[in-house]
Amino acid sequence: MLALFALIISGTAILMAHPRLYWGETGGFGSPALIELPLPLNLDQSGWGRSLHFLSAWICVLNGIVYVVLGLISRHFKTNMALKYTVLQRLTYSSVVFVFLPLMILSGLAMSPAVTALVPIVEVFGGYQSSRTIHFFVTNLLVLFVIVHVTMVYRSGFLNRTRAMITGTMAAKEKL
Numbered sequence: 001m002l003a004l005f006a007l008i009i010s011g012t013a014i015l016m017a018h019p020r021l022y023w024g025e026t027g028g029f030g031s032p033a034l035i036e037l038p039l040p041l042n043l044d045q046s047g048w049g050r051s052l053h054f055l056s057a058w059i060c061v062l063n064g065i066v067y068v069v070l071g072l073i074s075r076h077f078k079t080n081m082a083l084k085y086t087v088l089q090r091l092t093y094s095s096v097v098f099v100f101l102p103l104m105i106l107s108g109l110a111m112s113p114a115v116t117a118l119v120p121i122v123e124v125f126g127g128y129q130s131s132r133t134i135h136f137f138v139t140n141l142l143v144l145f146v147i148v149h150v151t152m153v154y155r156s157g158f159l160n161r162t163r164a165m166i167t168g169t170m171a172a173k174e175k176l
Contacts, residue, residue, distance in 0.1 A: 003063070004146070006056035011139060013049030016042040021136055025127030034133060061105055068097065096145055100138050107135040 019039035020027065027033065071077050077097075081090050109115045110122040110131035125131040153161045164170050 003056045003059040006052055007060065008139075008143065010049040010051075010053035010056060012039075013042070013045065014053060015039060015136070017045035017049070021133040022129035023126070023133060024129055025122075027129040057105075057108055064101055064105075071097075092145070096142065100142055100145075103138050104135065104142065107131045107138065111135065 015037065016039050018029075019037040019041060020029075020033035021035040021037070022031070023034045074080075077094070081093065085093065106121060107125060109119075110125050111128060116122045116128075122128055122131055125134055153165075160170060
C-alpha cells in the first residue's frame with residue numbers, strides 16, 4: 001500500500017507538470033490536447049516525482065511478480081477463486097491482476113526512454129503520448145478498484161479481513 005500511495009502522489013506530481021493528455025506520438029504546450037485536466041500547472045517540477053514513481057513502480061512490479069508466482073504455485077487463481085468468489089469478483093479480480101496491472105507496467109515502460117531505445121514497445125500503444133493517456137485511464141480504473149475493494153473489506157469486517165489478507169487465516173468467526 002505504501003508503494004501504491006507513493007505511485008499516486010508521484011504520478012500526480014508528474015501530471016501537474018503537464019496536465020494535458022494527447023493521442024499519438026507527440027504532444028506539447030501549444031498543440032491541441034485530447035483532454036485538458038483541471039489541475040494546477042507546476043512548471044517547477046524538480047524531477048522528484050519521476051524518481052519516486054520509478055522506484056515505487058519497481059517495488060510494485062516485484063511484489064506483483066511474487067504474488068502471481070505464489071498464486072500460480074498454490075493454485076489460488078484456479079481453486080480458491082472458484083470456490084470463494086462470485087463470478088463478478090472473479091472477473092474483476094482477474095481483470096485487475098492479469099489485464100490492468102500488466103497494461104500499467106507496459107504503458108509505463110513505453111514512456112521510458114531507456115526501454116523504448118531497446119524495445120519498440122511504444123508502437124504497440126500508438127505512440128508515446130498514447131501510452132501516457134492509456135496509463136492515466138488505467139490508473140483511474142485501478143484507484144477506483146482499490147477504493148471499492150477497501151470499502152467492501154471495511155463493510156465485511158476490516159480487522160478480520162485485513163488479518164486474513166496478511167496472514168492467510170481468519171482469526172474470528174465472521175458476522176454476516
